[in-house]
Amino acid sequence: xxxxxxxxSHGPQGDHHVDGTAxxxxxxxxxxxxxxxxxxxxxxxxxxxxxxGWPLWRTGAFLLGLALLGVAFLPAFDAFADRDFAGHxxxxxxxxxLAPLALVLGTPVTLLLCALPHAMARQLGSVLxxxxxHLLTRPVVALALSSGGLVALYFTPxxxxxxxxxxxxxxxxxxxxxxGVLFAWVTVGLDPTPHRARVRTRLIVLGISIxxxxxxxxxxxxxxxxxxREPVVQMQAAGSLMYFGGDIAELLLAAAMLVTARPDxxxxxxxxxxxxxxxxxxxxxxxxxx
Numbered sequence: 001x002x003x004x005x006x007x008x009s010h011g012p013q014g015d016h017h018v019d020g021t022a023x024x025x026x027x028x029x030x031x032x033x034x035x036x037x038x039x040x041x042x043x044x045x046x047x048x049x050x051x052x053g054w055p056l057w058r059t060g061a062f063l064l065g066l067a068l069l070g071v072a073f074l075p076a077f078d079a080f081a082d083r084d085f086a087g088h089x090x091x092x093x094x095x096x097x098l099a100p101l102a103l104v105l106g107t108p109v110t111l112l113l114c115a116l117p118h119a120m121a122r123q124l125g126s127v128l129x130x131x132x133x134h135l136l137t138r139p140v141v142a143l144a145l146s147s148g149g150l151v152a153l154y155f156t157p158x159x160x161x162x163x164x165x166x167x168x169x170x171x172x173x174x175x176x177x178x179x180g181v182l183f184a185w186v187t188v189g190l191d192p193t194p195h196r197a198r199v200r201t202r203l204i205v206l207g208i209s210i211x212x213x214x215x216x217x218x219x220x221x222x223x224x225x226x227x228x229r230e231p232v233v234q235m236q237a238a239g240s241l242m243y244f245g246g247d248i249a250e251l252l253l254a255a256a257m258l259v260t261a262r263p264d265x266x267x268x269x270x271x272x273x274x275x276x277x278x279x280x281x282x283x284x285x286x287x288x289x290x
Contacts, residue, residue, distance in 0.1 A: 030073040034066045041108065044115040052114065062106025068099035069177065082163070085230040089220075089238035090245075095173060096146070097249035100180035101188070105256060109191035134194040137186050139205040146183040147212040149175050154216060154226045183209070188256045199261045206257070210250050217243035 041062050048054040071077060072094035081087040109128070113121050127133065135141055153159050153172065161168045185191060187202050197205075219225050221239025223232065230238075 028075070031070055034070050034073070038063055038066045041106070041111065044111055048111065048115045054111070054114075058106050058111075061102050062108060065099045065102030065104075065106060068094050068102060072099065085228070085234035086237035086241060089241045092176060092242065093245045093249060096150075096176040096180035097246065097253075100177065100184040101249065101253055101256065103181055104184040104188050104190065107190045109185075113192070128192065129194055136182060137193045137195065139186050139197045139201055142179075142183045142186040143205050143209055145175075146179040147209050149179050150212065150216055154220060154228055157227055159228050184253060187253060188260055190260050199257070202257055203254075206250065206254055210247075213246045213250070214243060217246060 042059065045054045045059045072091050077087070077091065081091040109124075112124055116124065136145075153162075158168070158172070162172045163169070186193065186197070187206055189196055189202070216226075217239050219239075220228065220242065221236050223235050228235065
């Protein structure tokens with residue numbers, strides 16, 4: 001199955017008949033959207049650098065995240081991931097762990113709050129302060145969506161369904177990216193959120209995530225309890241890649257969290273109100289009305 005499920009899935013069961021031009025256009029659509037996101041980010045960051053300044057490393061981090069997603073979404077890479085379960089594991093690491101961390105280090109929310117016209121920034125601040133965002137940005141909820149999704153993928157029929165149905169395949173990819181970004185956003189804590197969990201809480205949540213990821217990787221390697229039926233060699237390669245690659249990604253996440261958990265005095269004074277209500281913006285994101 002190529003991206004968006006427009007080519008056959010694992011094995012011979014996928015007998016899809018679609019127009020080749022449609023396959024090409026839709027297969028490359030995510031890359032076009034990623035490129036557009038990169039252009040938009042660079043344009044906003046350059047505008048901000050001329051007025052208030054914007055760290056180049058944040059721009060580099062965000063573009064790296066987009067590049068990692070682009071690799072994972074390449075039609076050829078997606079086809080490889082469907083032929084070889086080890087490729088699926090590599091794609092999983094890119095979509096759910098490595099790319100989200102890089103994107104979050106780019107602090108796109110802060111960039112939008114700083115670079116958008118004041119009225120639009122206030123509207124974005126209202127959305128960020130809404131009840132659904134309050135719920136989603138709780139560490140336990142972010143953990144349930146990321147690690148819970150991992151368990152659901154391999155311990156229920158979901159993985160098999162994703163190899164047989166285009167919509168399920170696309171939904172799984174979308175969930176991997178969105179839940180990964182949410183977990184990294186909540187854990188690293190650079191962008192403003194409705195509430196900022198204590199470092200101890202975030203460390204505990206990250207520790208639970210590491211245990212879950214390591215356990216799933218080992219069970220995949222052994223072929224125990226999981227609802228995945230792939231060649232043993234591929235299962236072992238995928239389990240090893242997810243285990244060691246996941247360790248690297250989680251260590252990077254922990255390092256980023258600990259580094260960003262040492263605010264300067266001005267930021268420490270603002271910790272009590274990470275995200276204001278609809279009528280105001282965080283001090284670091286406040287801009288003059290345009």
